[in-house]
Structures are given as C-alpha cells and as structure tokens.
Amino acid sequence: MLSRKEVISLLVTMSLLVLLSSAALAVKGEALDTVIDEYNQAPMLQEMVDAGEISDVEDRLPKNPMVIEPWHEIGEYGGTWHRFSTSQDWIFWANYLYDWSLVRWTKDSTEIAPNIVVEWDSNEEKTSWTFHLREGAKWSDGEAITTEDIRFWWEDMAQDPGHAESIPEWGRAPNGERMELNIVDDYTFQMNFAVSSPLLLERLAIWCDGQLRSYTIAPSHYLKQFHPRYSDEYDDYVTVQEKDNFLLNPEVPVLSAWMLVEEEVGERVRWERNPYYWVVDTAGNQLPYIDEVDMRYVADAEVMKLRVMEGQADLLTPARPDIFSVRELPLVLQSEERGNYRTIRWGGGSGAVFTYYPNREHQDPDKKELYNTPEFNRALSHALNRQEMIDTLYFGEGYPTTGTYHPAAIEYRRTEEGREMFEKWRDSYVEYDPEKAGSLLDEIGVVDQTGDGWRDLPNGESLVLRIDMSSGARDEYFDINEMTQEFWQDVGLNTEINTVAGAQLGIMDSEQTYDILGNRGNEEGHDNITFPVWLAPFWGEYWEGLKGQYFALRHDPDLIEAQLDRDPRDREPPFMVPEPGSAVDRLQKLMAQAMEEPDSYARDQLVFDMIDIHIEEGPFWIGTVGTPPASPGIVKNNFHNVPYAEELEWGGRVYPWTQSYPGQVLPAQYFMTEE
C-alpha cells in the first residue's frame, strides 16, 4: 500500500514529466515547472558571493524553483526601473508583488498556477485541503520558508484577538465556521473545514496577499521577536503590527522579487532585488532581471503626466496607477516619439464599468417602495443611451450591458448554457427606449401630478432622483453621471447630481443612506460566486448593504439576536434581516448553497438560478458599459517583456483588484537595455 505522501510525490513526478514534454507548447508568461541543471545570477549578486556575503545561487534557490517563460525573450540583468506615484502609501506597488499569495492567477485569471505552494489536493467533499510548500525556498534574509510561517499567521496573527489581522474569507468555511489548520510536516499543511469549501483556491488567489488584504504566510522567525506571546519585551501588539509592513519596514523579510531598502518619507522609495527570490526563467537565470526600482512621489498628476510624456518613467502599466484617463489617449500617443516609448492599451476587465445603485433600503418609505418596484428600475435602465456613453467616453470600445460579471467568468465559459445565461442577463432591459421607459413609469403611477413638468411619486409628492458621487472621482465618472442625468430628465425624472467627499460617501454606502449611488462599477470577478457582491448582498456595501452585512454576520447568531430590537442603522454594525421569501432572501440562500456546492456544474446551476432572479425580478442595480478599455499606459522602448493586449488571454483585466494586475503578468521578468 502506498502512503498518501507517496501517492502525491508519484503524481507530481508524473505531472512534471507531462509538463516537460509539453514545455514547448507552454503559453507565454505562464508559470511552469521544469528542471534546470545550472542557475545563473545577477552580477551584483555574484559580487556579493565572491565577497563571501551570501551563499551561491544554487544554495539560495529552492530545490524546484518556480520557472517562468518570459513573455518575449530571455532578459539581461541590471538597470533601475524608474516609477512615479501620486500616492504616498505606494499601495499600487503592492499589486506588482504577487508573490505572497499561496497560489496565483494565470492566463487572465482563468487558471490557477502554483506560487509559493507547489501542489495541492483535496478530498472529494472539498472539506480537507492539503498544500505543499516549495521546499528550500527562503525568505529574503536567507531563512527557510516552512509551515511554521503559516501556523504563525493563523494562530498568532489572524486568530489572536490582540492582533489587528482579522480572519479572511479563506479562513472560514462557507457557513462562517473557522477552518482548522493542521501542520503535517515542515512543508505540508492541511486546511480543514466544517463544510465543503470548493472555492478555496480562488479565495487564495484573489488579491495580492499582504498589504492589500490579509496574509496567509508571514515571516515568523522575524516577527516572533516582537510578538507578546514570544517576547517578554513587548506586552502590546503595536510593534509587531508595525514591523510586518513590508511597504514601510526595510527589515522585514519578504517573499517578493524586490525588497524595500530605503524610504525617504514623502519623497522617494527604493527597492532592490531579493537575493533569495525563488523564481528563475527558462534559461535558469534567477529573477528578477532588474536590479532596482526607484519610485518617486509626485504630488500632482499633471506633473506626472508631463514626466511620463518626456520619457522619465520606464513603465506606466495601464490603470496601475490610473494617471491618464481613457480619453487622454491622444495625448499619450502624440508624445511617443519625444518620450521614446510605445503606448499599451489593456482591457479594463470590468463587467460593467459604471453601475447605478438605487437605494433599496431607503430611509424614506416612499422612495424605498419605488426603488423596490421592478418597473421603475427597468424604466431607469431603458432610459439610458448606453451606446452613446460608449461612443463618447470609450472611443466606441465596449458593449451595452445591464450589468453582469466579466464575460470571462468561469460560469459563462464552462457550458453553452452559461454563455446563454450571460447574454440573457447582459441584454435584459438594456435597449435604449425612452418611450418604453415612459410607459413603464406611467404604469406604476409615476406621472406628473403637480404640472411642473417632472414626474412625481404615485402619492403626488414631488420626486427628485439624487445621484450621489464622490467629489474626488475621475472625470469619466462626472461625464457619465451628467449623461445619465440628461437621459433620465428626458423621460421626465427630475435628477440632480450630488457630490460629497469620498470618505462621506463611504459612510453613506455602509449605512445605506445614499439615494442613487453613482460612483462605482462592478469590476471584480473571475467568476460569479467567489466574490458575489453583485449577485446577492454579500457584505456591508453595494446593493442592499444592510442585508449584506447580515449575511456576513451569519456565523455569529448571538450578535444578531442581541440587537434585533434596535433600529437597523443603530446596530453595531448596521444590518437588516431580509424578509422571508423576498428576492434578496432567496438570493442569499442560493448563494450560501452555491458556496458550499463541491460539484462545479451543480454550482453553476445555482448561479444560473440566481441570475434568473436578476432577470425576472430585477434589475436590482443598473449597469452601463461592459469591458471598456483601461486607461492607457506606456513602455519605454528599452524596457522589455511587457505583453501587448493581444498576447493576453482576455486582453488584460486591469481594474479588478482581485485579479492582481500587473502582478499576474510577472513584473520580475521585465528587463531593460541601454537607451
């Protein structure tokens, strides 16, 4: 009888063989496992080796380093990558360091590839998941990465009530119960769940772990020095929390290609190659190619644009950060020669770039009733001339949509039925038909009763639709809101645009005190169900956020029970129980069921059932433009291995933070040549 471990290693060997034989067919940029005899390293590291400061490259790399095939060619070592940022917290940079996630997206978020975890397996019920870490991989200070680093994160950070780190979605079963972490050996660990958790891998792949979201792995040998449980010196968690911020603390060991070496606060920040980075190219060159990243803070976006146009930035990834707007494309194009760069345009990756949320939990009972009337929302949808929005704001790129997930979402691609569901949902109530909008409004009694030219509430009181948006929003948002205002006014609905500060809008969102939220799209989503906020109220924001908060609290029935006699908005946090049998109630039940359905086809069916509710009883929110282009970026002509949109599976999916762009397209294999 073979033991479980032996079975796994047998499987791995077999799969390695298969991969080796198919290496020639490998998709560009994809991470693939292969065997390499000899490794090379950067000259700057060779010098350190010669000086005896670090061990040689073979000893620094793991037994089986991650091998990636560069997008265009094997690169050269060296160079400083100059970047600019208008944000002083460098948060966009975290999107480039996709090395902290246990597994990673590849092929535009349609497949999951190994990262620091090399192989995984689960039982048939998907309640127990086994992961195997990359043996011999090291932190940037040379310490081995082991399962102790996972245990430390789970027990001494996420579960430790004193520590600010909270339990992420992948730390809980779909029913809200905490997972059980079982350490098998130094490199193997198990995550066990009370109920089936089929979406665990997707959960682990979304977001770049670390500064953007929770960790799953943390440098325990370093952090233990500051953790009150291990050190007598500290009795609070302030120090340990500060020390584990790899964007600010140069001392903390990292997993990523570059590590922070120096920060001049508010001025610039420098990152240098990680000598222990566990990734090589297909020729055995340890990555990254580029020695150093130099980011400078620029207060004004316009100044930054000028610098980019003069060729001072080596790479401006589309939408990361969002410096040029889509409509500034001519500006970017006309300086190509002067700045010695080429323009890259990737896809935005939004299912609906801009979405209106009429507040279905309105405090005003009249408006609440109106916004819960399907005919009213359909009228709002039919009144919008989406094609004109596309022509005006996106150079005609994109399609009209009532709002769905991205067409690449797995449910839409797995079966023919999925494709049909997507198209049906996308096309529901989407055609521009102001007359139909008018007759729908007439039907529900939203007619002009006072004679002022504007339609009124059925009870005769005047009706003003207020689009709430952030004063700091991009031009594009102002433009699209002004167009919507015009379209809604054309069907007799008095509409005004209200700008409030971004922080205030956040409060209005979480307390559901906005009127019609016009400030965001639905962007996330390699599938419908891992991050189902648009499919059903799932957490305390977006549509019916109070009921979404209730769903998020479902693992804590005591907290819900204790506050039921209070006004929903006075509860801590504010939540509302959905009415039994209502659309939201049914959607949330289907969502809960789908999240623990191990069979993917059965899960898709549940998602289709939910989409059916959206088509039959919706729209619950009103989308506008699907898959518009992302804002343009530039690549200097001496900067290489940045893929063109045509090389990416879906043309790029830049906006969703869950897709970890551009970390997903492997910044470590970028390289520079002499200008």
Add this chain to the structure above:
Amino acid sequence: MSNSEIREPAVSPEGQKEVNIDPDIQQIKSLSRFQLMKRAFFKNKLAIAAGFVLIILYITMVFFPNLFSTHPPFQQDRNNMYAPPQRIRFFDVDGNFNLRPFVYPYDMELDFETFQYEYTPNYDEKKFIYFFNRGFSYKLGGFWDTDIHFMGLESEEDMFFIFGSDRMGRDIFSRIVHAGRVSLTVGLVGVALTIILGSFFGTLSGYMGGIIDQIIQRIIEILLSFPTIPLWAALAAALPQDWSSIRIFFGISIIIALRNWAGLGRQVRGKVMSFRESEYTIAARIGGASHLYIILHHMIPNAFSHIIVIGTLSIPAMIIAETALSFLGLGIQPPMVSWGTLLEASQRVNVVINYPWIMIPGLFVVIAVLAFNFLGDGFRDAADPFSS
C-alpha cells in the same frame, strides 16, 4: 484742561486775508464734497472704463445669464466634443457678404490613428445667428417665463461655440456666463460681510482704545499672520461634507470674509483714531453727545469713503480666493459651475497642449479682477479729492 482744548474756529481769519485768489480755486471751493469726489473720479478714465466693463459683466452674467448665454450651461452636443471656437462670419467661403452673421457647422470625425476628434467646417451649410430669437425656456430675472435670447441659432437643438466646447461638447461661452453668476456674487456676499465686520470692529477698536483695542488688534494680528491658502483649505475642509454645493458656496464666502475683514478693520481703526482726536469730535463730546451718536454721526461717515475703497479693492481678492479654492478642488464642486471650477477643468496637460480654448475662463477672471482694481483706484482718488 478745558483751556488747552479750546481752539480757534474752523474758519480761520487767515483765509480772508488772501486777496489774490486764483478764480479756479475759488470755483473749487464753492463745490460740495460730493461734487469734488465726482470730479476726481471722472478724471480717472481707466476707472470709468472699468466701471462700464463691470456693469456689462454684472448685467450679462449675474442678472440675466440665461438671456445672454446661447445655450444652457449643461447642454451637451456629443458630436462636438472638444470643438475649437467657431468663427462668426459675414463673408462666406466664396467671398459673398451676408448682413446676418453666420457660422459653418462642424463635421466631426474620430481619427483612429491618433484618437483625436477632427473638425472640419461644413462649407455647404450656413447656420445664421439671430438676435433676440427664441431658444430654451427659462425665468427671466427669476420671474418671467420666457425663451427669448440675446442671440442664437434658428433651432435650439443646434449648438454653436463662440469659445469652443469642452470634453462633453458643452458650450464654453455659456458656461462662463453662468459661472460668472457664482464667481461675481461670491465676491459681493463676502465683501458685504467684510465691510460689516471690518468697520464694526475697526471703529470699536479705534474709538474705545485701551483694553478693547488691544484685544481686537491682537486678534487681527493673529488672523493676518495665517497663510491664507492653507487656512482657507482647512476651513473649507471643515465644512460639513454632506452640504450641497450652494451651501458650501455661501460657507466659503463667509470663510473668506472671516479672514479678510482684518485688513479693513485695521485701516478703519487708524482713521477713527485720528477722527477721535479732531476738533469736531471734542466739540461733540463737550456738547454732551453719547458715544453711539459720535460713532454714527462722525466716525462712520468720515471713514465711509475709505471703507468703500477698501471694499471695492477686496472684491477681486474674493474672486481670486473663490477661484483658487475651487481650482484646488476645495471650493465649489462640479457640476456646479464657477470660474474656479471651469479653470480646474483646464488645469490638464491635455487641455494646455490640445484644447487651449478651455482656458478662456481665466481671461474673464483677469478682466473682472483688473476692472475692480481700476474702479477701486478711481474710488480712492475720489474719496480724497483734496490730495494733490
């Protein structure tokens, strides 16, 4: 004490001793103070011109913006985005003269190489401009329903762009006119408050003296020692965030006035202090007049010309302040239009390089500010007709 304070009467016998009086001077002496001021003012031709400019600006933008704007400020023509200013012509391409001015409409095309909109005038079609014709309806002066406009094309749907259009195909000219209403009144509201606060505290401080003077002067010093832009920014940020743009607008004028009165207050104090020591004040005091009577009948009327001058000169400061705050995104927020928000939209590299006509609102800020300064200059000359 009483002996030392009794002085000779205001009309001194010395004047009568003069025999050879220049007839011109004699004539001047016979003029009233107001006539003197008028005379001094009208000598300043620049101030008169500035006055005319301001009257035109206020009539067209503040009182009747809808009459003079050619389109509603938010009307979009999405076939004319980023359209350059259209030439108003009398001669057509063939050289024929038309008495009625006209424009050639644009044909728009998107160039998919450069992603620029290309505009070529369509020489086959003439759009004539009609004066006092019918267009979009509005309330004239806030009361009369009407649709008469100073000028416009035959059809209300057709747009023409004297100053070009912005990124959504909105008419820059109409937006400037409507924005002027906000920008030119924010000055007035703020200045009114400045004058009230400045003259009240200035008079109080100068007339009472002592501890009150000390306190007020120290407060003024503190106010004047703040750097203005960060102070406004902090105060503007402190306004409740759920306020509408209109309320923010008033809040900002009050905020600006709350600092600006300090300068006026200090000058009024200086004036009042000198009046306090003058003969007529002493006479009034000996005559048993109350402080209030003296303030109302001697102090304020005497300082009034000065207050007017300072007031006029601080209107441009207000306009600049509103523009600066809105330009920084702290003042009036779009979609509400003010010259500041229009300029905010023009502070883009893209606009400077490709669409310079979007910066035209800046020209109006310059015109209005200069006009107020020249007018204030004229008032200053007039307020003190005896100086040189």
